Amino acid sequence: MSRGNRPLSPHLQVYRPQLTSVLSILFRIMGVATSVGSIVLIWWLAAAASGAEYFELVQSFLGSWFGRLLLFGWTFALVFHLCNGIRHLYWDAGKGLELETAYASGKAVIVFSVIITLGLWGLAYAVGGA
Amino acid sequence: MSLRTPLGRARGLGSAKDGSSHWWAQRLTSLALVPLVLWFVFSVALMTGADHVQFLEWVQSPVVAGLLILLISVGLLHSQQGMQVVIEDYVHGEASKVLSLFLSLSVHVVLGLTGILSILMILFRG
Numbered sequence: 001m002s003r004g005n006r007p008l009s010p011h012l013q014v015y016r017p018q019l020t021s022v023l024s025i026l027f028r029i030m031g032v033a034t035s036v037g038s039i040v041l042i043w044w045l046a047a048a049a050s051g052a053e054y055f056e057l058v059q060s061f062l063g064s065w066f067g068r069l070l071l072f073g074w075t076f077a078l079v080f081h082l083c084n085g086i087r088h089l090y091w092d093a094g095k096g097l098e099l100e101t102a103y104a105s106g107k108a109v110i111v112f113s114v115i116i117t118l119g120l121w122g123l124a125y126a127v128g129g130a
Numbered sequence: 131m132s133l134r135t136p137l138g139r140a141r142g143l144g145s146a147k148d149g150s151s152h153w154w155a156q157r158l159t160s161l162a163l164v165p166l167v168l169w170f171v172f173s174v175a176l177m178t179g180a181d182h183v184q185f186l187e188w189v190q191s192p193v194v195a196g197l198l199i200l201l202i203s204v205g206l207l208h209s210q211q212g213m214q215v216v217i218e219d220y221v222h223g224e225a226s227k228v229l230s231l232f233l234s235l236s237v238h239v240v241l242g243l244t245g246i247l248s249i250l251m252i253l254f255r256g
Contacts, residue, residue: 055182121175
């Protein structure tokens with residue numbers, strides 16, 4: 001079949017990653033990660049309902065270095081999905097779709113995700129101590 | 131120029147027979163979750179180091195219990211909507227797709243019930 005000089009559609013394996021496409025797939029991955037992490041949230045609530053002893057056990061697991069690592073990852077996934085979700089809602093309204101604006105909002109999503117995640121953990125350490 | 135038939139345009143549903151309702155429902159849960167998630171993450175950060183009694187007292191406020199139930203139900207509905215789209219996009223065999231969708235829905239229902247019943251138990255333990 002002769003393709004002539006017609007352009008081919010982008011193929012994932014040979015296509016140079018762009019900020020827009022990377023944020024797009026990260027949006028999905030972080031959404032799935034947030035879903036998986038919500039199991040911990042429900043476990044935590046069920047522990048609180050079941051009594052002081054079990055709640056303290058779950059709290060000490062979540063307070064261990066591994067628990068904190070999981071919670072930090074979950075916080076970032078949630079906050080990133082939230083920030084990029086707002087960007088998507090703006091697009092759904094038909095706004096901000098120009099190339100320059102889409103790149104600027106993408107960079108803003110990264111900056112805000114990092115600042116909000118670190119801010120939340122700074123707040124948590126300020127309130128609860130180490 | 132539209133490529134749709136006049137009858138198709140009048141029904142407005144397309145080939146999946148539910149039109150844009152799933153897409154629209156996803157936007158509605160997204161919008162509702164923006165304030166709910168912001169409230170939740172800041173509240174939990176401020177609760178760091180709280181013991182069991184302090185945590186129960188926090189949940190037992192009607193406003194907090196109500197917002198938590200809203201967060202869990204809307205959050206898990208949004209999670210279910212998202213997982214459904216992900217499964218439909220990446221799982222291709224008809225049998226494995228239907229099974230994955232059923233499993234995802236089941237897990238979300240169980241998680242939602244567990245979360246909401248936990249909050250009600252804390253609320254009514256007196």
